[in-house]
Amino acid sequence: MDKITKVDIITRKTNFEELKTALAEIGVMGMTVTQVVGCGTQQGDIKYYRGVPMEVKLLPKIKIEIVVYEVPVEKVVETAIKVLRTGEIGDGKIFVYDVQQVIKVRTGATGREALINE
Ligand SMILES: Nc1ncnc2c1ncn2[C@@H]1O[C@H](COP(=O)(O)OP(=O)(O)OP(=O)(O)O)[C@@H](O)[C@H]1O
Numbered sequence: 001m002d003k004i005t006k007v008d009i010i011t012r013k014t015n016f017e018e019l020k021t022a023l024a025e026i027g028v029m030g031m032t033v034t035q036v037v038g039c040g041t042q043q044g045d046i047k048y049y050r051g052v053p054m055e056v057k058l059l060p061k062i063k064i065e066i067v068v069y070e071v072p073v074e075k076v077v078e079t080a081i082k083v084l085r086t087g088e089i090g091d092g093k094i095f096v097y098d099v100q101q102v103i104k105v106r107t108g109a110t111g112r113e114a115l116i117n118e
């Protein structure tokens with residue numbers, strides 16, 4: 001049975017171009033990118049409107065979803081950390097999941113065959 005893994009990276013928008021380049025360099029073939037809003041352990045920011053503190057719980061972020069077979073998941077995680085870590089709060093979070101199955105619609109290929117280029 002193929003071991004297929006999904007890595008979700010949720011981070012600031014600022015380093016996205018650099019991250020995309022770094023992921024391409026390690027052989028990541030496909031990804032899904034979504035603009036999202038979210039918050040982490042600080043539960044958002046406090047903004048001031050006319051001097052009045054207003055809690056803004058959800059900040060705009062970018063979510064990159066990557067499903068890998070050949071590229072080791074550790075490499076994806078290391079690459080993302082290398083590009084994204086500034087040491088400041090809000091550098092982002094990485095979630096790793098097991099994937100049950102992948103099917104390539106055009107060919108019906110499944111698992112590993114669905115993720116590599118024929
Ligand atoms: N527990 C969680 N569940 C779902 N999404 C989360 C969770 N924690 C963070 N996220 C998502 O990740 C984004 C980035 O989180 P963030 O970098 O602020 O994490 P953090 O744990 O607060 O770390 P830091 O202390 O560096 O800010 C959030 O905006 C949110 O979209």
Ligand SMILES: [Mg+2]
Nearest residue numbers: 040041042090
């Ligand atoms: Mg945070």
